[in-house]
Amino acid sequence: MKKKDINILVIDDDASVRKVLSEAIKKFGYTALAVANKDEAMSLMRIKTVHAAVIDCMLPKMNGVDLSLKLREGRFAQNPIILISGIFKDRSFASDATRKTKAVEFLFKPLDLEELKGVLDEHLSHLCTETVIPLHTLMSKSFDSSRERRKAIEALEEISGFDLPFVLSVLMDAKVGGHLNMVNKAGEIYGISLVKGKITGLDSPETISTVTLTLLQKQLITPEDIQDLGEKISRGDILKHLLQEGLISPHVVLMVKNQQILQDLNRLITGEVIQFNFAQERIKEDIPGVDLDMLVPHFQTAIKDKITLKYLIEFYDGWGEYPIMEGPQYSDSDSMKSYELIKTATGVTALAHERATINELIESERFNKKDLLRALHLLALKRVIIFDTVQRGSQKDDLKGRFEHMLRGIKDKNPIEIFIYFGATSECKKIEVEKIYKEFARNNHPDKLPPNVSDDVRKTANKVFSLVSEAHDTLTHSEKREKWETSIKQKEVHQQIQAEEIADKAIEFLRKGRYMDSYKLSKEAYELFPGMNVMLYYSWAQLKAFPSMDKKALMDVAERMNTIPHEDRRVALYQFVAGLLKKAQGDLIGASACFDKSLNYDVDFLDARRELVALTRNKETSSTSFTAKDLLHADLGQVIGGLFKKK
Numbered sequence: 252m253k254k255k256d257i258n259i260l261v262i263d264d265d266a267s268v269r270k271v272l273s274e275a276i277k278k279f280g281y282t283a284l285a286v287a288n289k290d291e292a293m294s295l296m297r298i299k300t301v302h303a304a305v306i307d308c309m310l311p312k313m314n315g316v317d318l319s320l321k322l323r324e325g326r327f328a329q330n331p332i333i334l335i336s337g338i339f340k341d342r343s344f345a346s347d348a349t350r351k352t353k354a355v356e357f358l359f360k361p362l363d364l365e366e367l368k369g370v371l372d373e374h375l376s377h378l379c380t381e382t383v384i385p386l387h388t389l390m391s392k393s394f395d396s397s398r399e400r401r402k403a404i405e406a407l408e409e410i411s412g413f414d415l416p417f418v419l420s421v422l423m424d425a426k427v428g429g430h431l432n433m434v435n436k437a438g439e440i441y442g443i444s445l446v447k448g449k450i451t452g453l454d455s456p457e458t459i460s461t462v463t464l465t466l467l468q469k470q471l472i473t474p475e476d477i478q479d480l481g482e483k484i485s486r487g488d489i490l491k492h493l494l495q496e497g498l499i500s501p502h503v504v505l506m507v508k509n510q511q512i513l514q515d516l517n518r519l520i521t522g523e524v525i526q527f528n529f530a531q532e533r534i535k536e537d538i539p540g541v542d543l544d545m546l547v548p549h550f551q552t553a554i555k556d557k558i559t560l561k562y563l564i565e566f567y568d569g570w571g572e573y574p575i576m577e578g579p580q581y582s583d584s585d586s587m588k589s590y591e592l593i594k595t596a597t598g599v600t601a602l603a604h605e606r607a608t609i610n611e612l613i614e615s616e617r618f619n620k621k622d623l624l625r626a627l628h629l630l631a632l633k634r635v636i637i638f639d640t641v642q643r644g645s646q647k648d649d650l651k652g653r654f655e656h657m658l659r660g661i662k663d664k665n666p667i668e669i670f671i672y673f674g675a676t677s678e679c680k681k682i683e684v685e686k687i688y689k690e691f692a693r694n695n696h697p698d699k700l701p702p703n704v705s706d707d708v709r710k711t712a713n714k715v716f717s718l719v720s721e722a723h724d725t726l727t728h729s730e731k732r733e734k735w736e737t738s739i740k741q742k743e744v745h746q747q748i749q750a751e752e753i754a755d756k757a758i759e760f761l762r763k764g765r766y767m768d769s770y771k772l773s774k775e776a777y778e779l780f781p782g783m784n785v786m787l788y789y790s791w792a793q794l795k796a797f798p799s800m801d802k803k804a805l806m807d808v809a810e811r812m813n814t815i816p817h818e819d820r821r822v823a824l825y826q827f828v829a830g831l832l833k834k835a836q837g838d839l840i841g842a843s844a845c846f847d848k849s850l851n852y853d854v855d856f857l858d859a860r861r862e863l864v865a866l867t868r869n870k871e872t873s874s875t876s877f878t879a880k881d882l883l884h885a886d887l888g889q890v891i892g893g894l895f896k897k898k
């Protein structure tokens with residue numbers, strides 16, 4: 252329901268008050284229905300739906316409190332009522348009237364209109380179904396203008412790091428200028444500056460370290476040059492300082508800055524949720540920077556090594572039946588054929604001419620699903636392809652697919668998981684459950700199915716509606732919810748006890764070097780109850796049992812460990828396992844730093860001490876010098892820190 256479709260009844264016998272309130276409510280975005288007394292109010296409510304009422308306590312024939320009680324006897328039993336008065340100023344009267352009528356607020360005249368707006372918004376927000384445009388809808392040809400694309404992105408408040416390449420491709424293709432401001436879960440702030448479709452700057456906590464490491468790797472400066480800068484390296488623009496000192500030439504600045512942008516951008520492309528804000532700024536000056544063509548190779552690497560198949564399936568879930576079309580950059584399709592992902596899905600660039608759909612292509616087995624979605628995503632990021640706005644297939648086929656998809660999404664899920672599937676937060680408060688359920692029922696009630704729909708579709712629709720209704724019933728009735736939550740907690744406690752018992756045995760095997768036995772047991776414990784310690788012992792055992800894990804397996808371990816909040820990582824066990832992971836990834840300097848931290852948290856952690864000693868014995872150079880391999884694989888902070896410790 253749009254905000255303007257929400258009707259608010261104003262009952263006051265003073266015409267001037269009715270006029271002021273009506274105008275204010277319209278400015279708030281709602282529709283005002285103003286009447287003078289009880290009879291007019293009852294007549295209006297027989298023919299119109301009223302969602303809330305603002306009622307004066309001093310009315311002719313029947314006072315506002317009694318009128319409120321009468322309204323509560325009918326369909327207005329749960330709707331918000333706001334009592335107002337210019338005569339009854341006594342706080343005890345207001346409190347008694349509020350309790351008796353179950354009013355949401357009692358306001359005194361002269362009214363504070365901002366306070367009234369706040370009360371209305373608070374109690375009617377669940378009725379509003381105006382939503383932010385989902386990011387993936389920008390794949391449609393309907394978003395042709397730069398303004399539409401910019402406005403859609405400005406409305407976003409948070410994104411996944413995996414969404415960032417698509418956000419950038421949309422803005423850069425639209426030649427938009429402005430600033431992307433982002434904050435990750437750790438509270439780290441990132442800023443991306445865009446000018447005429449190019450990234451001209453990326454500020455991050457790692458910027459100085461990235462620039463410094465790039466300069467060292469390319470042998471443009473020496474460690475001694477960095478030391479000569481002293482404190483200047485920790486503030487301002489390091490490239491500017493180096494240029495002023497005559498340590499680098501002007502042409503080096505742009506090259507290194509672009510390299511820094513690409514490297515720091517790569518760190519942001521993760522599955523982590525990022526708080527997001529975009530502010531447009533029109534800059535006439537043409538500033539050098541990273542353009543979309545320069546990003547495409549890095550996007551390919553991210554799709555191959557980071558962006559998961561699960562994310563791609565969800566991103567393109569709504570586009571399965573929409574024909575693939577030529578995008579604004581389709582003229583560059585030939586240049587895309589040299590990319591590995593495009594070669595793997597042979598013929599994918601020609602799909603825009605065929606106007607094929609994703610579902611058709613998968614069902615025909617012409618492409619492997621993973622290869623197809625990866626290739627399409629790279630083409631979409633380059634804006635080579637988009638999707639038509641007209642869906643292929645009949646309404647009956649659409650209904651069948653929609654209800655089958657919903658059933659797969661909610662089957663075998665508990666009530667909270669069902670409503671999270673439909674967009675609720677993990678808390679699943681009653682007000683948001685009611686909002687989602689009303690919207691769901693409005694669009695998916697079995698009674699609204701076409702009369703000629705098949706029995707299978709009707710059966711699936713009834714099953715879906717039944718599951719959602721049962722979940723709604725459980726979550727909105729306090730006794731049922733309490734009983735269900737108690738049973739869930741009891742089950743979790745039982746599983747936790749079982750998992751910890753199994754994990755204890757797995758730890759014994761770890762200490763004895765029986766890594767494969769420990770891996771099997773710790774995996775069983777983790778699947779039973781994925782607590783933090785159980786997960787860390789599972790990761791420890793896995794890294795030891797499989798010392799030559801491939802890149803994907805190591806990425807799975809890293810993603811699992813990234814689920815641990817930053818504030819919980821300040822323990823010896825986490826730092827130790829993080830060290831094992833870095834060691835497996837070839838980052839020996841980073842591994843050493845983690846083992847050091849582990850011992851700082853627990854000086855008696857013998858496993859960490861053994862790993863640290865083993866690394867020290869294998870180290871061929873002194874602790875104050877870095878080999879080329881070290882520089883390539885080192886943790887940035889450790890490299891810079893090592894340089895400062897040299898003296």
